Amino acid sequence: MGERREIQLTVNGEAVSREVEVRWTLVDFLRHELMLTGTHVGCEHGVCGACTVLLDGRSARSCLTLAVQADGCDVTTIEGLSPKEGLSPLQQAFADHHGLQCGYCTPGVLCTLTEFLETNADPSEEEIRIALSGNLCRCTGYQGMVDAALAYVAARKSQLA
Amino acid sequence: MSWVGSSVPRVEDPALLSGRGKFIDDFHLPDMLHAAVVRSPYAHAKVGKIDCAEALAMPGVHAVLTQDDLPQPFRDQRLLLLVPNPAIRHPITYFALAKDEVCFAGEAVAFVVADDRYIAEDAAERVIVDYEPLPVSADCKAALEPGAATAHADRDDNIAADFPMTYGDVEDAFAGAAHVVKESFFTHRGGGHAMECRGVVAADDPVTDSMTLWSNTQAPHMLRNVYARMMGVSETQIRVIAPPDVGGGFGPKGMYYQEQFCAAAAARQLGRPVKWTEDRRENFIATYQERDQYWDMEVAVDGDGKLRGIRGRLIHDSGAYLPWGIITPFISSTTIPGPYVLPAYHINLVAVFTNKVATTPVRGAGRPQAAFVMERLMDRVAQELGIDPAEVRRRNFIQPEQMPYPVGLVFRDGSPVVYDSGDYPVCQAKSLALANYESFRERQAAARKDGRYIGIGLGSYVEGTGLGPFEGVNVKVEMSGKVAVQTGAAPQGQGHQTMLAQIVADRLSVKPEDVSVTPGDTAGVGIGIGTFASRITANAGPSAQMAANTVREKLVKAAAHLLEAAEEDLDLADGKVFVKGVPDHGKSFAEIATFTNGMPGFALPGGVIPGLEETSYFTPERSTYANGAHVAEVEVDIETGDVKILRYTTAHDCGSMINPKMVEGQVMGGIAHGVGNALYEWMHYDEDAQPQTVNFGEYLVPMATDVPRAQQVHMETPTPLNPLGVKGAGEGGTIPALAAIAGAIEDALAPFGVRVTQCPVTPPYLLSLLDAARKEAKS
Amino acid sequence: MKPAPFSYHRPESVDDALAMLANLEDAKILAGGQSLMAMMNFRYLAPEHIIDINRIPELTEIREEGDGIRFGAMVRQRDALDSPMVQARCPLLIEALENVGHIQTRNRGTVGGSLSHLDPSAEMPAVFSALDATLHVGSARGTRDIPIADWSLGYMMPNLEPDELLVGITAPCWPKDHGYAFLEMARRHGDFAMAGAGALMTLNSDGTIARVAVALTGVDTGPVRLHDAEIALIGQLPSEAVFAAAAKSAETVAGIDDVHASAAYRQRLAVVYARRALIKAHDRTLQGRA
Structure with missing residues (x-):
């Protein structure tokens, strides 16, 4: 057994205290220790974006972050972005615009967009595509998820107006 | 109203969107152990002694299986060849673990089982294997040269299969031709690269002497049948279940793999569940791909550009083994005639062994290469005759009144290739209109004035889809009144659950969300084939309709008894059967189901059939042919060879659509895969057959910034071959994309006379073509 | 693809980190982790010790220093992008950073990590080369200031001794009215460049070139300054032909x-x-x- 360490962090708003092996990646810790299996492993080398979570509010590859590095941090996963009942407006936009097929990349995509759309009030299609360029999807050709993001932005703007 | 034909929300989505999907690696069984695989670093080597002592001594390691440790018959027998063909000279497949010889870098040699994956990988590093490297067959063309190294040590050559395919009088076609155009092509495809890698969880139950394999396979019944046949056990002793969610398939998950059998063997030996999850590096080297093809082709035409005949040779890279026989090159060669009247055709097909991972179908299954070749040839004819490329195609299209159209070819099941329906000229016209094809030359001239090189390219195709023999569906009204549907083939994101729910909901007059669909369980439906070849909607769809119709009849029959009414006076709505016009006088599905399930010791009244359940197997007579036309507009940077897709339009006809939005999604996803094949994806191997692109930084899957927005127009020409009129839609987006994009690049560079003859079209390749063209212009 | 076992150390000051580097055999610095962790997951690297410098506040500062900007080595690429000071005074870095990976990798990846990893196709080394930056390196033995020109010693070999740590970078800023551009060709957005160039320029009042810097990435093993081109350009009246002639020197x-x-x-x-x-x-x- 490898070196272990106690970590304390907040995951989806709840305080968590666990002993972890120091070599565990954050995504393995989330999936196999906390059983938060909504975050997926796609490549384990930081390109595909399937494992994207929010680390202190910023999107990050949880395959390139050690669990022990999340000590003291605030982690949000797809489970934390999901309402108890029904879907969030962004999730609903994905359902409405066929923004997913197999759904494997979807949690990472939603984490990326959550951060991006919080900091960008009115992004263009090109800006959305650039924001999504760190999330590979093999099913959709991206068009559905781009349309979903555009529709979400339009709805948010009309609500604010 | 009808649910079929409308874009109802997908029943799959809510769970997937909120992280409640259930994928194979999400399974955590009590006492489960984790496996890692020791793989050959050599493309070809003799395997000597395997020393597992150090690995086995590590804390947390439970077993290291090698060939010798596997149960019979895996020690002596290779895994079954699934689709035998008399043309195959050397029907060689994998062993469950390499025996004496490894034939590609990545072949599984030992299977390590430990407390967790980390420890399993630590131990895998400590398994010491003696390899004696052997000469390597690295390229399928070079592998045919006399004296070439052989991919298998016991063979004299590398020919896996060698046979002609022919119809019409090709000699005559060429003898009388006004023009003959020749060209050689190289096409490369790469892989499926589903975002979820492969995985398996095996659990043995010694009490019932049965094995359960959860695996994200496209074909659970195929895996069960291979296991049962090889192990000599009853099909009831092996249950294969695809998890509720599978993260993309695209073909490679359609076959069996070494690791599935290893996991089963380990679980049985250790008496604990064993999970193996493929990692991305393994996915790049050990998951089946679809790779290189060399084509030498010649086309004969009349003075007006009408096709007289095509002849040539196809060299296909089979990789090291033939788990799925030679179906990919077979499909490639039968795809060549496409939507055109081609009176004569002769092709010699050679499938070649190389020391690379096996090739099996990937989205498009040999057709993208063929469409690339055929459409390039049509462009050549247009260039030779000075006719517009769209016009050359128009002059050769099979006309709708010629349907059903026998092509002249015999498909691999021995039946003639007969196109069932479609209007190819109108399909092309729609795609051209959407692309503003008429005004393109003006746009192109204006761009060239600004020093910009833009071009337009066309790709038309015909795709055999929905091939049989069947895919069964079980429909049942449970005692709760809920409608449950089961089918054998597993989906990987296509939306099969929604599609089947729509069909069943219509027949039983309920809402799609009231129908729960469980695919991918061999215990759900007795026999099954699998999800591939764009076949599920055209096979399982009609089966679902048939089964639901029967269940509806049973509901009505039983309700008639309960309500003391005539069957023809009854109607269904909202989970009830009631007397027409008197909605209150009825029985709920739950009441009827409870009634037909009977009570112990009480006889069912005469005429009432037990249960509200039916399994149906629709058996299509033959494949149904979808078609489409793509138009790509690109800009080429002539200084760098960079290509940008400016616009992409497609007209697509997959017969009647169950859910138009899902069809659009399938087409769009297919286009993205085609964009990858056209411009980005290349699985490089070096001269020692060592894989060179083994991560997502080196193997380029297109990103959101690379895939263009595509405009789609749909045609719906129903097929007469199934009661729903549906054809497959899963692969059509990919098939003509290479052709359209390559054509557009060539058109953009027309001032230089560049000829694109290979895919993918990488910037260095394109620049080398430009250099050559400029040099030629100078001399 | 799981990392091999290692010991994990998390110093809270530069001095602690340098002491660890001096005392531990086979130690690797973990900065943003966007390259190192991938290599460890592949087991291309399996160091005995990981020294995680993500909790050292003094390494995360961006501050004005003389006529330039000093970046702590652990300044996240995202924070450099968001910094109004960097945006105003060092727009070349901003333009280059937009090509570095993706949102998620820039949120973790650091300026110093990129310089220390020294991928031949990385953008940061070329930018700091164009800026004539100075790298500040520390060890338990003392400190060294290294001009960027002396930073690359070969393929992925920064001028760092095993016990040394890059602690900061000082980049002199160009005058307010300077022109800048960072352009690159990558196969896909955010991929490492197959080739890229950063350029900085100021003009004399007569429109001739007063000062110019051009640096390349993705061509040689390290960043390359086109000094000959720069010398040839100074005093010239700008034109496409003049720039084309100067750029020719990149051929060699x-x-x-x-x-x-x-x-x-x-x-x-x-x-x-x-x-x-x-x-x-x-x-x-x-x-x-x-």
């Missing part, structure tokens, strides 16, 4: 080979991108004046 830069691009192809791209970067930087000097 030694090129690296990989599966995606041959050395010859990279050299050709270098010429194209050096020229385009010069033209764009010049255009921006004019915008600044307008």
Whole structure:
């Protein structure tokens, strides 16, 4: 057994205290220790974006972050972005615009967009595509998820107006 | 109203969107152990002694299986060849673990089982294997040269299969031709690269002497049948279940793999569940791909550009083994005639062994290469005759009144290739209109004035889809009144659950969300084939309709008894059967189901059939042919060879659509895969057959910034071959994309006379073509 | 793809980190982790010790220093992008950073990590080369200031002893009205460049070139300054022909080979991108004046 360490962090708003092996990646810790299996492993080398979570509010590859590095941090996963009942407006936009097929990349995509759309009030299609360029999807050709993001932005703007 | 034909929300989505999907690696069984695989670093080597002592001594390691440790018959027998063909000279497949010889870098040699994956990988590093490297067959063309190294040590050559395919009088076609155009092509495809890698969880139950394999396979019944046949056990002793969610398939998950059998063997030996999850590096080297093809082709035409005949040779890279026989090159060669009247055709097909991972179908299954070749040839004819490329195609299209159209070819099941329906000229016209094809030359001239090189390219195709023999569906009204549907083939994101729910909901007059669909369980439906070849909607769809119709009849029959009414006076709505016009006088599905399930010791009244359940197997007579036309507009940077897709339009006809939005999604996803094949994806191997692109930084899957927005127009020409009129839609987006994009690049560079003859079209390749063209212009 | 076992250390000050580096055998610094962790997951690297410098506040500062900006080595690429000071005074870095990976990798990846990893196709080394930056390196033995020109010693070999740590970078800023451009060719957005060029320029009042810097990435093993081109350009009246002639010198830069691009192809791209970067930087000097 490898070196272990106690970590304390907040995951989806709840305080968590666990002993972890120091070599565990954050995504393995989330999936196999906390059983938060909504975050997926796609490549384990930081390109595909399937494992994207929010680390202190910023999107990050949880395959390139050690669990022990999340000590003291605030982690949000797809489970934390999901309402108890029904879907969030962004999730609903994905359902409405066929923004997913197999759904494997979807949690990472939603984490990326959550951060991006919080900091960008009115992004263009090109800006959305650039924001999504760190999330590979093999099913959709991206068009559905781009349309979903555009529709979400339009709805948010009309609500604010 | 009808649910079929409308874009109802997908029943799959809510769970997937909120992280409640259930994928194979999400399974955590009590006492489960984790496996890692020791793989050959050599493309070809003799395997000597395997020393597992150090690995086995590590804390947390439970077993290291090698060939010798596997149960019979895996020690002596290779895994079954699934689709035998008399043309195959050397029907060689994998062993469950390499025996004496490894034939590609990545072949599984030992299977390590430990407390967790980390420890399993630590131990895998400590398994010491003696390899004696052997000469390597690295390229399928070079592998045919006399004296070439052989991919298998016991063979004299590398020919896996060698046979002609022919119809019409090709000699005559060429003898009388006004023009003959020749060209050689190289096409490369790469892989499926589903975002979820492969995985398996095996659990043995010694009490019932049965094995359960959860695996994200496209074909659970195929895996069960291979296991049962090889192990000599009853099909009831092996249950294969695809998890509720599978993260993309695209073909490679359609076959069996070494690791599935290893996991089963380990679980049985250790008496604990064993999970193996493929990692991305393994996915790049050990998951089946679809790779290189060399084509030498010649086309004969009349003075007006009408096709007289095509002849040539196809060299296909089979990789090291033939788990799925030679179906990919077979499909490639039968795809060549496409939507055109081609009176004569002769092709010699050679499938070649190389020391690379096996090739099996990937989205498009040999057709993208063929469409690339055929459409390039049509462009050549247009260039030779000075006719517009769209016009050359128009002059050769099979006309709708010629349907059903026998092509002249015999498909691999021995039946003639007969196109069932479609209007190819109108399909092309729609795609051209959407692309503003008429005004393109003006746009192109204006761009060239600004020093910009833009071009337009066309790709038309015909795709055999929905091939049989069947895919069964079980429909049942449970005692709760809920409608449950089961089918054998597993989906990987296509939306099969929604599609089947729509069909069943219509027949039983309920809402799609009231129908729960469980695919991918061999215990759900007795026999099954699998999800591939764009076949599920055209096979399982009609089966679902048939089964639901029967269940509806049973509901009505039983309700008639309960309500003391005539069957023809009854109607269904909202989970009830009631007397027409008197909605209150009825029985709920739950009441009827409870009634037909009977009570112990009480006889069912005469005429009432037990249960509200039916399994149906629709058996299509033959494949149904979808078609489409793509138009790509690109800009080429002539200084760098960079290509940008400016616009992409497609007209697509997959017969009647169950859910138009899902069809659009399938087409769009297919286009993205085609964009990858056209411009980005290349699985490089070096001269020692060592894989060179083994991560997502080196193997380029297109990103959101690379895939263009595509405009789609749909045609719906129903097929007469199934009661729903549906054809497959899963692969059509990919098939003509290479052709359209390559054509557009060539058109953009027309001032230089560049000829694109290979895919993918990488910037260095394109620049080398430009250099050559400029040099030629100078001399 | 799980990392091999290691011991984990998390110093809270630079001095602690340097002491660990001095005392631990086979130790690797973990900065943003966007390259190191991938290599460890592949087990291309399996160090005995990981020294995680993510909790050292003094390494995360961006501050004005003289006529330049000093970046702590652990400044996240995202924070550099968001910094109004960097945006105003060092726009070349901003333009380059937009090509570095993706949102998620920039949120973790650091300026110093990129310089220390020294991928031949990375953008940061070329930017700091164009800026004539100085790298500040520390060890338990003391400190060294290293001009960026002396930073790359070969393929992925920064000028760092095993016990040394890059602690900061000082980049002199160019005058307010300077023109700049960072352009690169990557196969996909955010991929490492097959070739790229950063250019900086100021003009004299008569429109001739007063000062110019051009640096390349993705061609040779380290960043390359086109000094000959720069000397030739000074005093010239800008034109596309002048820039094209100057960019020609990129042809002779030694090129690296990989599966995606041959050395010859990279050299050709270098010429194209050096020229385009010069033209764009010049255009921006004019915008600044307008």
